[in-house]
Amino acid sequence: MSTDKLKEYKKKRDFGKTSEPEGGGRSKGGRAFVIQKHDASNLHYDFRLEVDGVLKSWAVPKGPSTNPSDKRMAIETEDHPMGYKDFEGVIPEGEYGAGPVMVWDHGTYKNMKRVDGRLLAMDKAYDKGRIEIWLEGEKLKGGYALVRTGKKSDKRWLLIKMKDDEADARRNPVSSQPKSVISGRTLKQIEADESKKQGETNS
Numbered sequence: 141m142s143t144d145k146l147k148e149y150k151k152k153r154d155f156g157k158t159s160e161p162e163g164g165g166r167s168k169g170g171r172a173f174v175i176q177k178h179d180a181s182n183l184h185y186d187f188r189l190e191v192d193g194v195l196k197s198w199a200v201p202k203g204p205s206t207n208p209s210d211k212r213m214a215i216e217t218e219d220h221p222m223g224y225k226d227f228e229g230v231i232p233e234g235e236y237g238a239g240p241v242m243v244w245d246h247g248t249y250k251n252m253k254r255v256d257g258r259l260l261a262m263d264k265a266y267d268k269g270r271i272e273i274w275l276e277g278e279k280l281k282g283g284y285a286l287v288r289t290g291k292k293s294d295k296r297w298l299l300i301k302m303k304d305d306e307a308d309a310r311r312n313p314v315s316s317q318p319k320s321v322i323s324g325r326t327l328k329q330i331e332a333d334e335s336k337k338q339g340e341t342n343s
């Protein structure tokens with residue numbers, strides 16, 4: 141099942157060249173979410189949620205906001221393997237998404253989407269184009285909604301902070317907390333570390 145879901149992911153990548161995971165990885169306790177800061181042709185934040193054994197993914201150009209008045213464009217991208225949630229490094233030149241990737245935030249989430257008082261399964265919420273989740277990250281906490289803006293074939297969604305105690309219009313974590321939650325590095329440091337590694341391999 142999850143092999144099929146990863147067809148597009150695998151087709152786009154040459155695993156002999158990129159250090160991105162081909163698959164694997166599993167969650168430990170609670171459903172995982174990760175937000176990866178990725179400086180490809182354009183800087184963006186990849187928002188990923190564990191749903192049925194894969195990471196459902198959206199590219200958010202401006203990154204998430206803690207202000208409920210902000211609607212952040214989120215473009216749906218291909219499902220990624222669970223193992224991707226720990227990926228930090230540099231996708232090499234000539235490969236899909238070439239550029240440095242950082243684990244900007246991670247943690248677990250809970251499904252909050254209810255219809256007539258009952259929880260709606262994540263895959264159903266996704267099909268309907270209205271996902272509501274509670275994040276327990278290091279930088280982001282509280283309720284977030286992902287809302288598809290058009291038909292199902294339309295890949296455009298909006299990422300919106302819900303109004304709760306974790307909402308804060310003054311916080312701007314994208315600019316005030318720019319570093320990796322797993323290594324403390326900036327994107328520049330990740331790139332520098334990678335070229336050092338390459339230099340050592342080549343000498």
Ligand code: MN
Pocket residue numbers: 178180184186199237
């Ligand atoms: Mn990306």
